[in-house]
Amino acid sequence: MNDISALVEKIAQEVLKRIELNPPKTLLIGPGGFMEEVLKKSAICYAYHSDYSEDMDIEDYNFIIIQGMSNFQLVTSSLLVPGTNISKLILRAGLTGKKVYVESDSIEYKRYEDTIDKGLKEKFESYEKSIAQYGVKILKAQSIVDDIQAPEVNISVRDETASQQQVHQSTECCTLSKRLITEQDLRKVIQQGKKTVRIGKNSLITPLAKDYIKINNICLIKE
Numbered sequence: 001m002n003d004i005s006a007l008v009e010k011i012a013q014e015v016l017k018r019i020e021l022n023p024p025k026t027l028l029i030g031p032g033g034f035m036e037e038v039l040k041k042s043a044i045c046y047a048y049h050s051d052y053s054e055d056m057d058i059e060d061y062n063f064i065i066i067q068g069m070s071n072f073q074l075v076t077s078s079l080l081v082p083g084t085n086i087s088k089l090i091l092r093a094g095l096t097g098k099k100v101y102v103e104s105d106s107i108e109y110k111r112y113e114d115t116i117d118k119g120l121k122e123k124f125e126s127y128e129k130s131i132a133q134y135g136v137k138i139l140k141a142q143s144i145v146d147d148i149q150a151p152e153v154n155i156s157v158r159d160e161t162a163s164q165q166q167v168h169q170s171t172e173c174c175t176l177s178k179r180l181i182t183e184q185d186l187r188k189v190i191q192q193g194k195k196t197v198r199i200g201k202n203s204l205i206t207p208l209a210k211d212y213i214k215i216n217n218i219c220l221i222k223e
Contacts, residue, residue, distance in 0.1 A: 011180055026148065027058060029089065030067030035103055038141040039065075044148060052089040063148050064093050067103040071124070074107060078130035090136060100136045101144045149222065173198055173221070183208040190216055197221070 026046040028035060039046050046065075049056065058064065066086060069077075076087035093100045109116060109124045128138055137147065173196035174189045181203055189197055196219040199205075203222075205213075213220060 009179065025060070025062040026065065027061040027063070028065045028067065029086070030065075030069075030103075030106070032067070035065065035067045035106075035141050035144075038145055042145045042149065044145060052085040054085075054088060054092075058089075058093065058098060059096070061098060063099050063101065064089065065101045065103065065144060066090075068106045069102055069108065071108045074109070074124065074127050074131070077136075078127035080134075090131065090134065094134050094136075099148075101147070102131070102136055102138045103144065104138045104140055107138075173219075175199075176203070179203060181205045181209050183212045185209070186212050186216070186218060189218070195219060 026039070026044055028039065028046050028048045029050075029052050031050065032048055036046075036048065047061070066089070069086060070084075073084045073086040076083040077090045080087070080091060082088045082091060090100055104110070107124075107128075109121070132138060137144070139147065174192065174194045175198040176185055176189070178185065178199070179202070181199055183206065186197065186209055195217065198221045201222060212218070
């Protein structure tokens, strides 16, 4: 039994190493700080730059997070005026199909929540709605992470030995009690007529399993 546990752990560590070799799919632009901490705690691999420049290659990124948006950047972005690096980034990302997030609490005018004129606040809020119409999501840090991870496998898993790694049925979903989730595990879920799967926060998903999830529209819940 201990040999099986050791083997499963060894495989999991190897998967982690391979994941680390893959380039980050998330780009963080801005002062960093607490947004970086949230990304690290969520085990999201990311690249960081304090500012954007037009010679920066964003083709390999799926997600772009903007932290610390200034009032001027907000206005120029809402009007699609390339007057700042951030407005240029939002325009370029929109044209190339990238998902863009703005961390809501770090937008400049929100620092003056207690003193800002009501009319001015409503104007800034209208600018937020404008960029939202371009596909930009304005969310708090944790909500950004949740949205990025949403397509991933959401499964609740416990670290158990191979003999204990079974699919537990419920009325609406299955829980996979495994450290390493494979395509074969998910095939068993589909065969049971289930489309929702839970795994644990420390569970790892093989690349083939991720592809199977997307192809079969499996809803994954990661605890």
